[in-house]
Amino acid sequence: xxxxxxxxxxxxxxxxxxxxxxxxxxxxxxxxxxxxxxxxxxxxxxxxxxxxxxxxxxxxxxxxxxxxxxxxxxxxxxxxxxxxxxxxxxxxxxxxxxxxxxxxxxxxxxxxxxxxxxxxxxxxxxxxxxxxxxxxxxxxxxxxxxxxxxxxxxxxxxxxxxxxxxxxxxxxxxxxxxxxxxxxxxxxxxxxxxxxxxxxxxxxxxxxxxxxxxxxxxxxxxxxxxxxxxxxxxxxxxxxxxxxxxxxxxxxxxxxxxxxxxxxxxxxxxxxxxxxxxxxxxxxxxxxxxxxxxxxxxxxxxxxxxxxxxxxxxxxxxxxxxxxxxxxxxxxxxxxxxxxxxxxxxxxxxxxxxxxxxxxxxxxxxxxxxxxxxxxxxxxxxxxxxxxxxxxxxxxxxxxxxxxxxxxxxxxxxxxxxxxxxxxxxxxxxxxxxxxxxxxxxxxxxxxxxxxxxxxxxxxxxxxxxxxxxxxxxxxxxxxxxxxxxx
Numbered sequence: 301x302x303x304x305x306x307x308x309x310x311x312x313x314x315x316x317x318x319x320x321x322x323x324x325x326x327x328x329x330x331x332x333x334x335x336x337x338x339x340x341x342x343x344x345x346x347x348x349x350x351x352x353x354x355x356x357x358x359x360x361x362x363x364x365x366x367x368x369x370x371x372x373x374x375x376x377x378x379x380x381x382x383x384x385x386x387x388x389x390x391x392x393x394x395x396x397x398x399x400x401x402x403x404x405x406x407x408x409x410x411x412x413x414x415x416x417x418x419x420x421x422x423x424x425x426x427x428x429x430x431x432x433x434x435x436x437x438x439x440x441x442x443x444x445x446x447x448x449x450x451x452x453x454x455x456x457x458x459x460x461x462x463x464x465x466x467x468x469x470x471x472x473x474x475x476x477x478x479x480x481x482x483x484x485x486x487x488x489x490x491x492x493x494x495x496x497x498x499x500x501x502x503x504x505x506x507x508x509x510x511x512x513x514x515x516x517x518x519x520x521x522x523x524x525x526x527x528x529x530x531x532x533x534x535x536x537x538x539x540x541x542x543x544x545x546x547x548x549x550x551x552x553x554x555x556x557x558x559x560x561x562x563x564x565x566x567x568x569x570x571x572x573x574x575x576x577x578x579x580x581x582x583x584x585x586x587x588x589x590x591x592x593x594x595x596x597x598x599x600x601x602x603x604x605x606x607x608x609x610x611x612x613x614x615x616x617x618x619x620x621x622x623x624x625x626x627x628x629x630x631x632x633x634x635x636x637x638x639x640x641x642x643x644x645x646x647x648x649x650x651x652x653x654x655x656x657x658x659x660x661x662x663x664x665x666x667x668x669x670x671x672x673x674x675x676x677x678x679x680x681x682x683x684x685x686x687x688x689x690x691x692x693x694x695x696x697x698x699x700x701x702x703x704x705x706x707x708x709x710x711x712x713x714x715x716x717x718x719x720x721x722x723x724x725x726x727x728x729x730x731x732x733x734x735x736x737x738x739x740x741x742x743x744x745x746x747x748x749x750x751x752x753x754x755x756x757x758x759x760x761x762x763x764x765x766x767x768x769x770x771x772x773x774x775x776x777x778x779x780x781x782x783x784x785x786x787x
Contacts, residue, residue, distance in 0.1 A: 303340040303341075304344070304369060304371065304423065306337070307337055307344070307379060308419050310336055311333060311411075311414075311419065312413060313412075314329050314330060314333035314412055315409040315411065315412015315413050315415075316409065317329060319405075319409050323404070326405065327390075327394050327408070330390060330408050331387075331391075334386060334387040334390055337383045337386070337419070338384065340383075341376065341379040341380040341382075341383045342380065344376045344379065345376040348372060348373055353370070353373065354371055355368050355369065355370050355371070356368070356371060367429055368425040368488065369423040369424065369425055370423065370424075370425040371423060374554075374558070375423055377631065377777065377781050378550070379419060381547070381635055381639070382415065382418050382419065385638060385639070385642050385763070386411065386543065388642070388763060389411075389539045389543050389642065389646075391759055392542075392760075393407055395752040395753075396537065396539060396649065396756060397537070398752065403447055403448065403537075407539075410440050410443050410444050410447070414436075414440035414444065414548075416436065417434070417436030417437035417440060418433075418551055420433040420436075421551050422554065426487055427478060427485040427490075428479075431471055431472055434468060434519065434552070435468055438465075438467075438519065438548075441460070441544055441548045442457050442461045442464060444540045444544070445460055445544070447540065448537060450535075452531070452535050453536065456528070456531035456532045456535045459531060460528045462528070463518050463521075463525070463527070464518070466515070467515040467518030468515065468519075469515070470511045470514055470518070471511070471515035472515075473515075474509070474510075474511035474515065477504070477507070477508045478508050481501065481508075487563050506570070509571075510571075512559070513571070516553070517552075517612075520552035520553045520556070520612075521604070521605060522608055522612055523578060523582035523586060523605060524578075524581075526586070529601060530589075530601040530602055530605070533645075534595065535597070537649070538597075538645050538648065538649025539646070541597065541649075542641070542642035542643075542645040542646055545604045545642070545645060546637070546641050546642040549604065549608060550634050550637075550638060554634075556615065557630060560618055561627075571616070572616035575615055576613060578612060579609045579610070579614075579615075580711060580714045581609070582605055582613075583609035583610060583613065583715070583718040584606075584714065585606075586603070586604075586605030586607075586609060587603070587722060587724075588721065589602040589605070590602035590603045590605075590606065590721075590722075591721060591725045591728070593660075594659055594660055595658045595659055596651060596652060596658055596659075596663065596729065597648050597649075597652070597658060599660065599725055599729060600641070600648055603725065606718060606721075607684065609718070610633050610715070610718070611630055611633055613715070614626050617629075617702045617706055620705075625701040626698070626699070626702040628698040628781075629696075629698035629699035629702055631781040632691055632695035632698060632770070632777070633695040633696075633699070635777070636683055636690065636692045636694070636770050637683075639683075639764075639767040640683035640691070640692060640763070640767035641684070642763050643677075643761070643762075643763035643767060644676075644677055644680040644684070644760075644764075646676070646756065646759060646760035646763070647673045647674070647676040647677035647757070648677065650670055650756055650757055650760065651666045651670060651677065651733065654669040654673075654753065660728070660729060660732055664732060667733040667734045670753060672754065672761060673760060674730070674733050675764075676757060676760040676761040677760075677764075678726070679767070680763070680764045681726035681727075681729075681730070682767075682768065684722050685719050689771035689772060690767055690768045690770065690771045691767050691769075691770025691771050692771075693771055694770065694771050699715060700715055700716075
């Protein structure tokens with residue numbers, strides 16, 4: 301199981317070493333470590349594909365005395381997504397921060413610690429280990445938001461820190477109550493112990509589940525607990541925003557999904573009306589705020605609030621007759637949104653660089669100066685809207701199928717309305733970017749020759765194309781995730 305050890309420990313190791321290395325040696329070390337992580341994730345995915353899901357006992361000590369790690373289709377899919385997006389974000393950051401060596405020097409260690417926490421989180425199989433890894437991810441993410449040192453970013457990081465501490469506190473309180481009742485935090489053992497709880501324990505469990513889910517809602521930025529996300533994602537560096545939106549908010553939802561599938565599903569289903577309501581509100585209100593936003597990165601940040609709503613809207617459907625398409629919808633939404641949103645933040649960062657500022661009104665002519673970045677932004681928008689043949693289309697198709705099978709017609713209207721609103725804020729940006737500013741109307745030689753910007757645009761394009769390509773290979777991926785999660 302060398303691949304498991306490598307994918308968890310290697311990022312922490314190269315992140316720590318990067319602190320002491322001279323600047324010219326930092327990136328080669330990080331790049332080699334990220335490639336090693338990709339290779340390890342592919343190895344684990346192939347192993348699960350051929351041999352099925354399995355549990356790995358760290359140090360040969362199984363629960364309840366030791367720590368178990370669970371390797372299944374859901375985990376390895378998220379691991380592979382994490383390694384790919386992190387690798388591309390690292391290449392982007394190297395170019396974006398080339399003239400800011402101080403920020404770049406601290407970016408690499410924080411990226412290593414973030415990856416260590418994410419990789420361990422996706423493999424964790426007990427409630428306390430999930431808490432520890434969630435804290436590592438949260439603290440690294442907060443530090444990355446504050447990395448620029450600007451007052452607005454520090455204020456955003458403080459708001460994020462308060463939210464992540466509140467979420468962690470509620471989650472830890474719920475975990476402590478579970479341990480006090482059953483004497484273990486192993487998800488596998490707890491699933492057997494709480495299968496048929498008596499009446500006093502049932503009330504106790506409902507309170508515990510509520511604490512844990514609300515805590516994770518803070519970290520996943522589900523409306524109305526999303527107050528920290530727009531300033532944090534909208535103000536951070538583009539590579540950081542891509543990591544936060546594509547991976548970090550997904551990590552919190554991943555825990556909710558894992559616990560729903562393996563531990564609390566039958567009891568958590570009692571919260572179905574609440575989750576339907578919050579998910580629908582997130583889709584509609586998040587999209588509306590994206591339409592109203594006057595800064596490009598704020599548009600993309602509020603779009604994340606809306607897209608998280610689709611995940612929580614689909615979650616209660618796992619307890620209905622429409623479980624298979626609901627699980628496929630969730631898995632495809634996590635992966636398609638991850639690639640598309642990372643591409644969109646990276647493209648937005650370039651468009652801001654070549655325009656007069658970050659305001660949408662200042663984007664006039666930016667499509668002429670950086671057409672490749674604009675094309676990447678538009679392609680990522682195709683997936684967020686849910687247009688064929690993108691991965692976002694497949695995710696929304698599965699979600700609509702599950703809602704129709706379950707008879708939730710009002711929510712079908714919400715999903716369709718969310719797609720139309722996404723088209724509104726995406727095409728609003730595109731329209732302004734393709735409008736020449738007055739002093740450029742007669743200039744036909746505006747395409748930038750800045751090589752770093754062109755390379756960054758190609759990186760954004762690579763992720764945007766991946767979001768589209770998921771529409772062609774979504775079924776095998778969804779089947780892999782569903783098989784692993786159900787095992």
